[in-house]
Amino acid sequence: YTFGLALALLSAAAAAELPQSSxxxxxxxxxxxxxxxxxxxxxxxxxxxSRFQLQPEQPWVTLRLGDGKQPEKTGNISIDRSMQQELERCQR
Structure with missing residues (x-):
């Protein structure tokens, strides 16, 4: 804090010595x-x-949400529920 205060005082004194006119x-x-x-x-x-044909850069990765199909039903309630939750989590 002391160094900053001293620096502020020195800069204020230098600015006061500058002439105000053009x-x-x-x-x-x-x-x-x-x-x-x-x-x-x-x-x-x-x-x-141009000698070169410039085209927009293609993205490295393309993300798709799939075709909207629901996961297959296995008949096991816990597996079906976990697959449904996983689908919802991935879509979020």
């Missing part, structure tokens, strides 16, 4: 006395035909 007014120059930038012509960009 550098132009300190030297007696107005902005209209400054030289104008040279006029440049805007050239039309030349469209070049």
């Amino acid at each position: 550098i132009l007014t300190r030297y007696g120059v107005t902005s209209d006395q400054l030289p104008k930038p040279p006029a440049t012509e805007t050239a039309k960009p030349i469209e070049e035909k």
